[in-house]
Amino acid sequence: MKKFINHPDAVVREALIGLSAAHPDLRVDLDGPYAARADAPRAGKVALVSGGGSGHEPMHAGFVGLGMLDAACPGEVFTSPVPDQIVAASRAVDGGAGVVHIVKNYTGDVMNFQLAADLLGDGGIEVQTVLVNDDVAVEDSTWTAGRRGTGATMLVEKIAGALAETGAGAAAVAAMGTRVNEASGSFAVALTACTTPAAGRPGFELPEDEMEVGVGIHGEPGRRREQLLPARDIAAMSLEAIMAAKPVASGEDVIVLMNGLGGTPLIELYLLYGEVAGMLEAAGVRIARNLVGDYVTSLDMAGMSLTVCRADAEMLRLWDAPVRTPALRWGV
Amino acid sequence: MDASQARAWLYAVADSIAGQADHLTQLDAAIGDSDHGVNMNRGFTAVRAALDGAPADGVRGVFTLAGSTLVSRVGGASGPLFGSALRALGKALPEQGDADTAALAAGLRAGLEAVCKLGGAVPGDKTIVDAYAPAVDAFEQAARAHSGDRDGGLAAAARAAADAAQQGMRDTIPLQARRGRASYLGERSVGHQDPGATSTWLIFQALADTVTTRRP
Numbered sequence: 012m013k014k015f016i017n018h019p020d021a022v023v024r025e026a027l028i029g030l031s032a033a034h035p036d037l038r039v040d041l042d043g044p045y046a047a048r049a050d051a052p053r054a055g056k057v058a059l060v061s062g063g064g065s066g067h068e069p070m071h072a073g074f075v076g077l078g079m080l081d082a083a084c085p086g087e088v089f090t091s092p093v094p095d096q097i098v099a100a101s102r103a104v105d106g107g108a109g110v111v112h113i114v115k116n117y118t119g120d121v122m123n124f125q126l127a128a129d130l131l132g133d134g135g136i137e138v139q140t141v142l143v144n145d146d147v148a149v150e151d152s153t154w155t156a157g158r159r160g161t162g163a164t165m166l167v168e169k170i171a172g173a174l175a176e177t178g179a180g181a182a183a184v185a186a187m188g189t190r191v192n193e194a195s196g197s198f199a200v201a202l203t204a205c206t207t208p209a210a211g212r213p214g215f216e217l218p219e220d221e222m223e224v225g226v227g228i229h230g231e232p233g234r235r236r237e238q239l240l241p242a243r244d245i246a247a248m249s250l251e252a253i254m255a256a257k258p259v260a261s262g263e264d265v266i267v268l269m270n271g272l273g274g275t276p277l278i279e280l281y282l283l284y285g286e287v288a289g290m291l292e293a294a295g296v297r298i299a300r301n302l303v304g305d306y307v308t309s310l311d312m313a314g315m316s317l318t319v320c321r322a323d324a325e326m327l328r329l330w331d332a333p334v335r336t337p338a339l340r341w342g343v
Numbered sequence: 344m345d346a347s348q349a350r351a352w353l354y355a356v357a358d359s360i361a362g363q364a365d366h367l368t369q370l371d372a373a374i375g376d377s378d379h380g381v382n383m384n385r386g387f388t389a390v391r392a393a394l395d396g397a398p399a400d401g402v403r404g405v406f407t408l409a410g411s412t413l414v415s416r417v418g419g420a421s422g423p424l425f426g427s428a429l430r431a432l433g434k435a436l437p438e439q440g441d442a443d444t445a446a447l448a449a450g451l452r453a454g455l456e457a458v459c460k461l462g463g464a465v466p467g468d469k470t471i472v473d474a475y476a477p478a479v480d481a482f483e484q485a486a487r488a489h490s491g492d493r494d495g496g497l498a499a500a501a502r503a504a505a506d507a508a509q510q511g512m513r514d515t516i517p518l519q520a521r522r523g524r525a526s527y528l529g530e531r532s533v534g535h536q537d538p539g540a541t542s543t544w545l546i547f548q549a550l551a552d553t554v555t556t557r558r559p
């Protein structure tokens with residue numbers, strides 16, 4: 012598999028060098044490594060710190076900036092960051108009003124952020140944690156590690172980040188993040204596997220006429236493999252799975268994220284969004300806000316994830332609040 | 344076990360993991376995210392470098408340094424789990440000097456408890472624990488049975504632990520994963536050998552090789 016890289020071991024570091032060169036609003040510490048707002052720490056503002064494996068760009072470093080994250084810790088590709096870098100990032104942006112960690116629900120992420128929160132607590136920095144677990148393809152049961160954190164992570168980071176910008180306290184910011192997570196459901200379908208730089212070949216083989224249903228964002232196979240269906244049926248299957256787990260009533264507002272997993276052309280995402288929009292309209296649900304594009308990716312995987320968040324007026328107001336990050340910017 | 348044996352064990356683990364990194368990554372590609380070999384190799388390469396740069400300390404210092412290095416350098420679930428196991432092993436050993444086989448058995452048990460506490464896994468979940476738990480049981484039994492040996496039963500215990508870990512690793516194949524990333528696959532995780540259990544076997548195999556070849 013061909014890639015624009017110099018050496019598999021250097022991919023994360025060299026991408027951060029590029030991120031830093033492209034975005035002077037960020038302060039990129041290559042030794043952490045982490046990316047922080049150049050104007051952090053800001054006295055009296057709750058600091059939002061997220062992170063996770065690399066390979067999901069623009070998440071998370073692309074969401075660092077005004078109205079969203081204060082810092083992001085990129086791990087190796089698909090590997091959670093280590094406690095030391097989470098501690099370093101949290102200390103770098105702590106403005107004295109507390110730190111909120113936004114953590115996707117994966118075994119490794121949860122462990123490393125927990126170890127970091129313990130270390131920070133020992134050093135006098137109180138950490139509140141928002142756990143994101145929006146992927147409805149996985150049953151939340153004793154038979155699994157629990158639902159995965161996927162597309163809703165960026166909604167949590169946007170809305171909680173906007174609240175933090177208003178001067179709200181850490182508990183309120185964390186509670187808002189949790190509210191957004193609970194209001195959100197996601198479901199993903201893949202047409203190809205992805206290829207990590209280190210492995211150099213796709214994680215699995217998928218015949219031309221088949222698709223992986225219920226995939227995550229780490230190139231792992233999905234819950235099941237099925238015959239490829241028309242986009243309309245894939246959109247319907249995804250929306251039904253989300254609505255079954257996170258029902259939305261007629262007359263309610265939603266934010267819809269039609270997200271590409273890295274290897275899907277925008278034309279296909281818009282086609283899928285059109286299908287979803289039609290189905291929601293038929294159900295009397297109003298799409299108050301939407302995003303279509305690559306926001307939470309899985310390297311070069313051809314695939315899509317749909318996220319539906321039942322949004323109240325406060326969430327929508329915070330969604331509309333100014334944001335200035337590499338990957339999301341409006342109102343400024 | 345003295346500090347030089349402890350170091351030799353960890354160097355042997357680093358060699359073994361480096362040689363098996365591609366195999367571990369392939370196992371992970373089937374039911375995970377294709378990075379287990381890469382992560383373990385990065386971690387134990389860092390352990391080797393840390394030990395090279397550290398003074399010849401007691402066994403306790405060797406294992407706690409190795410464990411802290413894994414926690415700091417690996418990430419994912421493997422870093423905290425294997426790192427915590429080695430740290431707990433070290434902390435259970437005497438502050439100065441060597442560890443006898445009974446102390447090592449207690450340390451390995453403490454490491455297992457750390458893994459179970461941090462990861463929440465129990466035997467049968469298709470994880471590290473499925474190789475680690477039987478290995479500790481076998482180590483304890485053999486250590487007691489062979490306590491009269493010239494080496495205090497270390498070689499016999501290590502060999503028994505490696506064999507039990509290998510069996511436990513193989514026994515993960517028919518299991519459905521209930522922890523970690525493989526659990527997202529549900530029934531599709533059945534039929535694949537767990538990468539974490541495989542690394543666990545490599546670690547115990549390296550222990551057996553180290554203590555049987557160095558101190559016959």
